[in-house]
Amino acid sequence: MKNLIRTFALVTALLLPVAAAHATVLTETGLAESKVAASETYRLNVPTEKAVATTQVRLVIPAGVAVTRFQVMPGFTRTVETNADGLVTEVTWRGRIAPMEYARFFFQARNPEQAGTLSWKVYQTYADGSVVAWDDTDPDNTPASKTTVK
Template sequence: MIKKISLMAFFVFTMVLMTNIANAHVTLNPDKSEPGAYEKHDVRVPVEKDTNTTKVELVVPDGLQLVAVAPVDGFKHKFTKDSKGNITKVTWTATGEGIGPNEFIDFPIQVANSEEEGQYKWKAYQTYEDGETVKWTGGKDAEKPAPVTTVSANTAQEQGESKDEEQQNTTPLWIVAIIAIILSLIAIFKKTKK
């Protein structure tokens, strides 16, 4: 019985851990928006290595307009612009140590959407202190997917449905995790009492 409970607790812990690992890539939140909207997005950059991230570059996709960025403590930003003055890329460079292992930072940006619906792929480049640059430029199923903004007139409805699904999907996992932990503690307490 104790073995079964321990195995169940281990399984639940592994599932929670794997879910977190699967989400450990550069993302844009929210990733859905309405045509013509001005939207604040957070570019979330996690560190997946044992060395600090010291630079992040984000290339603006055609059809979207980067309007502004919010200052981020510990980083300075620089814009690259085209001949019309439109921002085509923003580069954040650490002024200190950068983002440490097992940490993340959100870089807030303000974006003006196209009137055209569609998926707009941002290319992101994450440079580590050791000189390695990770290119977040792949497709949705790639090992290093690019952040994507989906511009759709149905965004408000889709986001509501997505939140409902997310709550339905995550609640049972946490309930099972709590139950597994409680059962493990009971089993350990009973074993030590004998």
């Protein structure tokens, strides 16, 4: 029985980095929760999980979130799309994240006035033209990052 428990613990430990290795949005301090109507600094963490570089990262901003500014990311160009009210709805960074590397993109935003769950959709494009959609189209393999607003 002890050997079975040890084996299970070892397999779980080995698989944990794989399960956690995807594009995620967390607060600057690494939390997946924030407060209603709070001004928050968020970080989008994007690891390259293939043998080719990541060349583009597109983030869809959840409804009710008001992005106010971005941290400069050397080596990347940034474009934003806005709606009729001037609110940022999408941001795209173009640059290069080599295999076995990751990048963090920081931005400031004001949270929605109501409690709920924010679903951050991220589309990661690789140098070979493939796109990984971290948007819950396949929640078991490519989950969207979530933030609980209370």
